[in-house]
Amino acid sequence: MSEKKRLLIYCKECLMPNTRPRQQFNDQGICAACEWNKQKKNSINWKDRWAELGEICNKFKKRNKGRHNVLVPYSGGKDGATIAYMLKHKLGMNPICVTIRPPLEEEIGIQNIKNFIQKGYEHIMITPNREIDRLIDKDNFINKGIPMHAFMISVQTAIYRASLILDIPFVMYAEEGESEYGGSKELRNKKTYAKEDGIKYYLSGVNPNDYINKYNEEDLFWYTYPKEAELKNRDLPELYHWSYFREFVNYDHYLIAKEHCGLLEKTERNQGSIENFSVTDTYLIRLYYYLMYLKFGFGRTSMEVTNEIRRGSMTRNQAVNIAKKFDGEYPDEEHVKKYLEYYSMSLDEYNQVLEKWANKKLFYKNNKNEWTAKFEIY
Numbered sequence: 001m002s003e004k005k006r007l008l009i010y011c012k013e014c015l016m017p018n019t020r021p022r023q024q025f026n027d028q029g030i031c032a033a034c035e036w037n038k039q040k041k042n043s044i045n046w047k048d049r050w051a052e053l054g055e056i057c058n059k060f061k062k063r064n065k066g067r068h069n070v071l072v073p074y075s076g077g078k079d080g081a082t083i084a085y086m087l088k089h090k091l092g093m094n095p096i097c098v099t100i101r102p103p104l105e106e107e108i109g110i111q112n113i114k115n116f117i118q119k120g121y122e123h124i125m126i127t128p129n130r131e132i133d134r135l136i137d138k139d140n141f142i143n144k145g146i147p148m149h150a151f152m153i154s155v156q157t158a159i160y161r162a163s164l165i166l167d168i169p170f171v172m173y174a175e176e177g178e179s180e181y182g183g184s185k186e187l188r189n190k191k192t193y194a195k196e197d198g199i200k201y202y203l204s205g206v207n208p209n210d211y212i213n214k215y216n217e218e219d220l221f222w223y224t225y226p227k228e229a230e231l232k233n234r235d236l237p238e239l240y241h242w243s244y245f246r247e248f249v250n251y252d253h254y255l256i257a258k259e260h261c262g263l264l265e266k267t268e269r270n271q272g273s274i275e276n277f278s279v280t281d282t283y284l285i286r287l288y289y290y291l292m293y294l295k296f297g298f299g300r301t302s303m304e305v306t307n308e309i310r311r312g313s314m315t316r317n318q319a320v321n322i323a324k325k326f327d328g329e330y331p332d333e334e335h336v337k338k339y340l341e342y343y344s345m346s347l348d349e350y351n352q353v354l355e356k357w358a359n360k361k362l363f364y365k366n367n368k369n370e371w372t373a374k375f376e377i378y
């Protein structure tokens with residue numbers, strides 16, 4: 001094997017490398033997510049899990065009689081739409097869908113929400129304080145290489161608060177990302193997660209309430225968890241993952257959302273991606289995936305083709321060829337312009353942030369000043 005190839009060690013079955021945070025390989029060199037993907041097929045009785053969901057639904061139908069009985073976090077994409085569809089039409093629930101609006105919203109994402117509402121789904125939009133979004137995001141972009149941390153926080157905290165405000169303690173998130181895509185094995189067979197798990201796994205260990213020391217507490221309402229005193233004598237939100245109850249297949253969700261929920265796709269594929277239908281809610285997502293590529297050496301395409309391998313619809317060799325072609329595409333000028341405006345930064349300052357976070361073992365700058373991989377996907 002050439003030196004160039006050896007820079008990253010890949011899972012024998014998919015394209016996730018050893019640089020992925022919390023990545024674990026077994027003795028056969030297979031990553032935890034691929035291992036789990038197989039184990040799920042053999043060890044989980046999905047019929048039993050579905051029946052379990054039915055019982056939970058019945059509990060909340062009784063508790064919330066005559067009103068909404070389940071809260072579905074809905075970004076405008078295929079997963080939330082599919083979950084709302086299944087809850088409403090297959091399980092007889094009365095869902096309320098809640099969208100936390102991200103900064104730099106994409107038009108197609110908004111159109112998808114409008115189409116979804118037209119199909120008879122009830123919906124609430126929460127727009128957190130945009131100035132705080134910007135401050136938190138700029139700080140984390142510069143100091144942690146995370147370009148949209150505020151949104152990631154509010155998807156946890158604002159949903160938590162919405163559940164309390166609406167008095168719907170049944171919250172159905174989509175997939176448990178750690179189990180499905182590689183990372184901790186802790187939540188694999190758990191149907192709910194605690195807010196402490198959310199902090200540990202979904203918010204990079206940052207407790208959102210720590211921001212209270214930094215910004216005005218009132219402005220942070222949607223970015224913080226309620227304090228203990230506010231939770232006294234309340235039914236606390238039970239945070240479930242749909243992937244516990246039903247096999248989580250992205251492509252199936254795309255088909256369901258397209259047929260039943262008015263999901264639109266773009267005419268062109270997303271940059272750095274082979275798909276034209278997922279994560280279309282904010283322009284910042286391109287930067288998010290590009291930074292992931294610069295930090296760890298795998299981008300959005302690698303993740304997508306990995307899903308296809310696990311679904312059995314692509315061979316590993318096909319996936320390698322596709323990822324070589326599209327992974328790590330640089331966000332184009334139009335996008336960068338939006339980012340500079342959002343962060344109030346000059347192009348120089350922006351490039352310095354990328355410079356700071358690019359993994360120099362894996363990348364070098366070519367003579368056009370573009371980050372170029374030293375490694376090869378194999």
Ligand SMILES: [Zn+2]
Binds near residue numbers: 011013016
């Ligand atoms: Zn794998």
